Amino acid sequence: xxxxxxxxxxxxxLVVPKDSADDIISRLKGLNEEAYIIxxxxxxxxxxxxxxxx
Numbered sequence: 001x002x003x004x005x006x007x008x009x010x011x012x013x014l015v016v017p018k019d020s021a022d023d024i025i026s027r028l029k030g031l032n033e034e035a036y037i038i039x040x041x042x043x044x045x046x047x048x049x050x051x052x053x054x
Contacts (some may be wrong), residue, residue, distance in 0.1 A: 010038065012037075015041070018040065021037055025037070
């Protein structure tokens with residue numbers, strides 16, 4: 001009940017290679033875990049002084 005009432009954030013975050021993401025999501029769902037792709041990491045193009053969250 002508390003999980004539905006209070007915001008516990010997104011939980012555990014895994015950073016994996018893009019070409020492995022679908023396989024890892026399938027394995028996690030096979031273990032009855034909810035799994036989603038929530039973003040990606042990209043290289044900087046030009047001068048980068050900060051992290052950009054989109």
